[in-house]
Amino acid sequence: MNDTTLNFYRANSEEYAADGSAPNPRLFTFLSQCKPNGRVLELGTGGGVDAAAIIENGFKLDATDGSSELAAIASLRIRQPVKTMLFSELDANGVYDGVYACASLTHAPRHELGQVISRIYRAMTENAVVWASFKAGDEEGLDALGRYYNYFEQSQLISLWQASAPWKKIEIEAWTGGAYDRKPTEWLAITAMK
Ligand SMILES: C[S@@+](CC[C@H](N)C(=O)[O-])C[C@H]1O[C@@H](n2cnc3c(N)ncnc32)[C@H](O)[C@@H]1O
Numbered sequence: 001m002n003d004t005t006l007n008f009y010r011a012n013s014e015e016y017a018a019d020g021s022a023p024n025p026r027l028f029t030f031l032s033q034c035k036p037n038g039r040v041l042e043l044g045t046g047g048g049v050d051a052a053a054i055i056e057n058g059f060k061l062d063a064t065d066g067s068s069e070l071a072a073i074a075s076l077r078i079r080q081p082v083k084t085m086l087f088s089e090l091d092a093n094g095v096y097d098g099v100y101a102c103a104s105l106t107h108a109p110r111h112e113l114g115q116v117i118s119r120i121y122r123a124m125t126e127n128a129v130v131w132a133s134f135k136a137g138d139e140e141g142l143d144a145l146g147r148y149y150n151y152f153e154q155s156q157l158i159s160l161w162q163a164s165a166p167w168k169k170i171e172i173e174a175w176t177g178g179a180y181d182r183k184p185t186e187w188l189a190i191t192a193m194k
Contacts (some may be wrong), residue, residue, distance in 0.1 A: 004146045005107050006066050009046075013069035017047030017077075019180060024050055024102050026173075026189065028088055031057050031098070033191070038097025043087055043132075044104020048074025051082070054100065062096075087116045092123035099124060101132040103179075110140050110150045114142060114164040121165035124194045136174065136186035145181060161190050169193040181183035 003025040009016060027050050034040060037058045045051045045063040051074055054061045063078060064085040065071045071082040087108050099120050108116050120130055137151025152160070158172045178187040 004142070005148045008145055008147050009065075010069050013067060013073055017070060019047075025052040026131070026133075027100070027102070028057075030086055030100060030129065030191065033129045034059065034098035035128075038125075038128075039095060040098040040100055041090075041092070041096040043090070043099065043101040043120075043121065045074045045082055046070055046102075046104075046106070046140065048077035048082065050079065050102055051078045055080075055082065055119075059098070061176060064090075065105075067122075081136040087119075090116070090123055094123070094125055096124050097128045099128070099130040099132075101130070103133050105132045106134040106149055106151075107147065108150060113150060115158055115162035117161055120135040121167075121194060126194060127168075128194050130192050130194075131189060133187055133189040135179070136188050143181060146192060152188065156188065157188055161192060165192075165194075167192040167194065170192040 039060045040054055042051055042063045045065045051061055052064040054062040055078055063074060063082040065082060066086045068084040070082045134152055134157060135149050138153055140150050142148055154172055154174060161170055173189045175187050177185055177187050
């Protein structure tokens with residue numbers, strides 16, 4: 001884990017959590033693919049905006065974040081505990097009907113992401129769906145705020161997901177959107193079914 005990334009979220013937790021209050025519009029397509037009222041795992045919940053929408057839509061949620069400061073803020077928002085957990089610490093087996101990781105696994109070191117994907121696969125029930133978004137680019141690096149990004153090209157990202165677990169279905173979507181640093185950002189999102 002690149003310490004400067006989590007240090008950024010720890011030191012700027014209040015500002016980060018106060019930035020934006022509308023859920024990710026793509027969240028609802030993901031939820032429509034999950035077993036209704038099923039159990040969802042969120043990796044990197046941040047301030048908990050999407051977490052609140054997941055719960056409001058009738059799902060049971062295990063929300064997690066690597067920053068205890070953001071976990072504390074999100075737990076107040078969603079009125080349930082948010083676990084402080086690194087991606088690499090995920091150890092569940094056959095539990096989740098959905099796994100949601102918005103702009104979080106994009107911080108996982110390139111050389112660790114395959115193992116994290118395998119852990120996600122193991123944590124899921126049969127036919128469960130995972131949605132995970134990434135910043136696009138051709139090589140890993142730090143942004144102007146000191147945060148590490150794995151920055152994948154579309155073909156590299158889907159190849160890594162395919163190589164890391166035997167998904168029944170896998171799709172990738174690309175779009176241009178915004179980000180916390182206010183820069184126009186090329187996003188990629190994986191949707192995969194176990
Ligand atoms: C860009 S924010 C996204 C937060 C939220 N999902 C959203 O869309 O607003 C990335 C989140 O990932 C968390 N994070 C970064 N590295 C992590 C790691 N190795 N393990 C767990 N969480 C991590 C950060 O603390 C932060 O909350």
